[in-house]
Amino acid sequence: EEKPKILIASTVVPESVLELLKSKCALILIKKESKNHILSKVQGVHGIFWATKTHLDKEIIDTAGPNLTTVCTMSAGYDHIDTKTLKLKGIKFANTPGVLNAAVADTAVLLALAASRRLHEGRVDMESGNWKNGLQTRLGIDISGSIVGIIGFGGIGQAIAKRLAPFEVSQFLYTGHSEKPEAKSLKAKLVDLETLNKEADFIFISCPLNNETKGMINKDFFGKTKKTAVLVNIARGEIVVQKDLIKALKRGKIFAAGLDVMTPEPLPSDSELLKLPNVVLTPHIGSATKKTREQMAELTAHNMLRGLGGENMISPVNL
């Protein structure tokens, strides 16, 4: 019997995971993560292992053809995948939730502390000889005693709350479609977005990007935010209307922002975001620890092997 063919749409899958897949499948590797290159390799495959920011669109799925039964993305978010077409064709789909919660939540805490304590501004001040201006010009915002709002209280949002609780947060608020049982132990309260916005001193964005959340954090939102609020986004740049955020940061409508995600990625080196003193930026490294990336690759591979073998995948997405 011939081994199923899988396209590894990534140039950065760990060798150990490729070995694991090789024992059961014929691997088709790519040299670069461009759509055209992927299109030239995808025809006839049974599985697609997706670990690139390139969009997995209808053209790629159609070009793969009728052999394709299983698509696994090495990410928690899947806004870059045409799940509508996958569903229509009855193709099985899985992502990698859970294994990255800790690393991404750590990044959220890093950005919250850095933005609230003006890490970037202080660093720039030292470099330009402005340190002498003194600490009175660099006063920050405390997490202790603050109200923390978490937009999207899934695994990552909850991991953020768990990490911040020992910082003596006074109240956690969260938004979502329904109350989460896990909220109870953190005394976190389900509220609507407007209430969260009005009350929160720290606002974390940890929800998926979809039609409902795209552009949700915009001019209207910043019109109601506390002027002392710190915004952290570890989800997707497109949830925020970036030009509105830049205006809000410049006009003092919010205190600071810490962003691991932005629009576009990679951020152009002349972006205005890079010039603002009250913004701390990391280049979408939320999940980028050695252990977490390996675990994501392993989970993707196990989903793939199970999907191709007709077994239940570990973390299927019900489309």
Ligand SMILES: O=C(O)C(=O)CO
């Ligand atoms: O998994 C995701 O969705 C991320 O953005 C991190 O890689």
